[in-house]
Amino acid sequence: MTLKKVKGTYDVLPEESFRWQALEAKIRELMEHYYYKEMRTPIFEYKEVFHRQSEQSDMVQKETYDFFDRANREITLRPEGTAGIIRSYVENKRHANPDLEKVYYIGPNFRYERPQKGRYRQFYQFGVEAIGAENPGLDAELIVLAYDLIKKIGLRGAKVRINTLGDTKSRAAYKNALIEHFKPHQDTLCADCQNRLINNPLRILDCKIDAKHNAVLSAPSTQTHLTPESKAYFKAVLDHLDVCNVHYEINNRLVRGLDYYGHTVFEVEADIEGFGAQNVLCGGGRYQHLVKELGGPDISGIGFAFGMERLLSALESEGIELGKEIVLDAYVIKMNDKHTILASKIVNDLRNRKLIANLDYQNKSFKAQLKEALRHQAKFLIILGDDEVNQKMVALKNTKTEQQENVLIDQVGKIIKERLE
Numbered sequence: 001m002t003l004k005k006v007k008g009t010y011d012v013l014p015e016e017s018f019r020w021q022a023l024e025a026k027i028r029e030l031m032e033h034y035y036y037k038e039m040r041t042p043i044f045e046y047k048e049v050f051h052r053q054s055e056q057s058d059m060v061q062k063e064t065y066d067f068f069d070r071a072n073r074e075i076t077l078r079p080e081g082t083a084g085i086i087r088s089y090v091e092n093k094r095h096a097n098p099d100l101e102k103v104y105y106i107g108p109n110f111r112y113e114r115p116q117k118g119r120y121r122q123f124y125q126f127g128v129e130a131i132g133a134e135n136p137g138l139d140a141e142l143i144v145l146a147y148d149l150i151k152k153i154g155l156r157g158a159k160v161r162i163n164t165l166g167d168t169k170s171r172a173a174y175k176n177a178l179i180e181h182f183k184p185h186q187d188t189l190c191a192d193c194q195n196r197l198i199n200n201p202l203r204i205l206d207c208k209i210d211a212k213h214n215a216v217l218s219a220p221s222t223q224t225h226l227t228p229e230s231k232a233y234f235k236a237v238l239d240h241l242d243v244c245n246v247h248y249e250i251n252n253r254l255v256r257g258l259d260y261y262g263h264t265v266f267e268v269e270a271d272i273e274g275f276g277a278q279n280v281l282c283g284g285g286r287y288q289h290l291v292k293e294l295g296g297p298d299i300s301g302i303g304f305a306f307g308m309e310r311l312l313s314a315l316e317s318e319g320i321e322l323g324k325e326i327v328l329d330a331y332v333i334k335m336n337d338k339h340t341i342l343a344s345k346i347v348n349d350l351r352n353r354k355l356i357a358n359l360d361y362q363n364k365s366f367k368a369q370l371k372e373a374l375r376h377q378a379k380f381l382i383i384l385g386d387d388e389v390n391q392k393m394v395a396l397k398n399t400k401t402e403q404q405e406n407v408l409i410d411q412v413g414k415i416i417k418e419r420l421e
């Protein structure tokens with residue numbers, strides 16, 4: 001029996017990992033410029049970090065991996081990054097620091113979703129959080145950042161959608177308006193939405209089953225109940241975006257899938273032909289009370305997360321290759337086993353000179369070693385033949401020019417290094 005990977009997971013094979021590394025390198029470079037530092041939190045947390053009274057989203061209610069550890073503690077594999085970051089922020093009393101906390105993370109998350117292209121049960125997110133200020137300029141900074149990443153990696157077919165849910169007062173008024181609106185249609189809504197009507201009517205707008213229901217289509221817009229302060233806040237966010245030349249589209253139906261949002265919410269969508277249904281690359285927004293809910297002071301934060309698989313697949317759809325697979329500078333070929341130790345010595349010398357070098361450990365024939373070297377596009381071949389070695393020499397072949405010459409064993413590393421420079 002062949003063991004199989006768990007449904008909804010995937011392997012990154014050695015020939016593919018350079019794409020991940022190249023994307024991560026771009027992200028890290030960008031984060032340096034915006035002066036955000038990396039934060040690494042555990043992939044599992046106590047259940048209550050994610051399962052909070054106020055979080056009634058499907059994602060947390062139905063899709064988390066929850067289990068008891070061997071000491072009967074309830075643990076949840078993180079379905080997203082934000083709650084763990086805030087848990088750590090509060091636990092480490094980071095709020096006592098006078099500076100704004102600006103952090104990013106790249107790591108795996110787990111959701112028991114129905115797997116399909118762009119939707120996995122283990123997936124990677126690149127996320128950013130700025131905690132400790134409620135300022136429209138900061139909301140805009142995060143959106144500019146997400147937009148900048150898209151531009152820097154060359155994805156032209158992507159667009160930003162933005163909305164505001166308003167402050168606590170606006171949201172309460174909107175919630176009531178939705179309840180009034182949906183009540184007469186309660187019986188015709190799906191079972192989940194009937195519950196949502198009581199717990200969190202905003203979620204109805206996000207329901208996949210009822211998406212085409214007349215009552216959903218005719219629901220009041222998020223804009224109808226905004227307080228003047230919320231309107232002014234949103235306008236200021238847009239003003240910042242305008243001066244930073246971000247192209248965005250306001251979408252008053254955007255509510256997002258998590259319950260902690262207030263004020264600004266946004267998404268980046270891959271508007272790429274043939275990309276498929278899972279085309280939301282990034283989602284984020286402001287969370288006003290999450291820090292308090294997790295035991296900290298009542299301060300606000302904002303963040304977003306990109307799905308790394310979706311970014312990579314968008315790059316692939318657009319034919320963009322950010323990095324290159326590593327190729328060998330040199331491959332050492334032994335004409336016979338007598339030269340095994342010498343081959344090790346030469347490879348070691350090359351590697352110490354920061355050259356990428358390899359050799360055979362599978363007792364391959366001369367021909368098979370040659371084939372391997374060419375398959376991996378080795379720039380130089382170092383051939384150890386009896387006659388040459390007897391004269392303290394090796395044959396050095398440039399695979400591009402096909403030129404071959406004998407050089408001193410002690411000189412070969414230096415010569416290759418010079419020729420490559």
Ligand code: HAM
Nearest residue numbers: 080082118119120123280281282283284303304305307
């Ligand atoms: P989210 O919208 O749930 O937000 O996820 C963000 C992104 O993660 C999505 O836009 C998508 O690209 C990717 N993603 C989500 N689920 C999957 C999946 N099953 N397979 C592949 N990719 C997936 C959050 O997680 C929030 N924590 C974002 C945030 C940060 N808000 C404030 N700070």
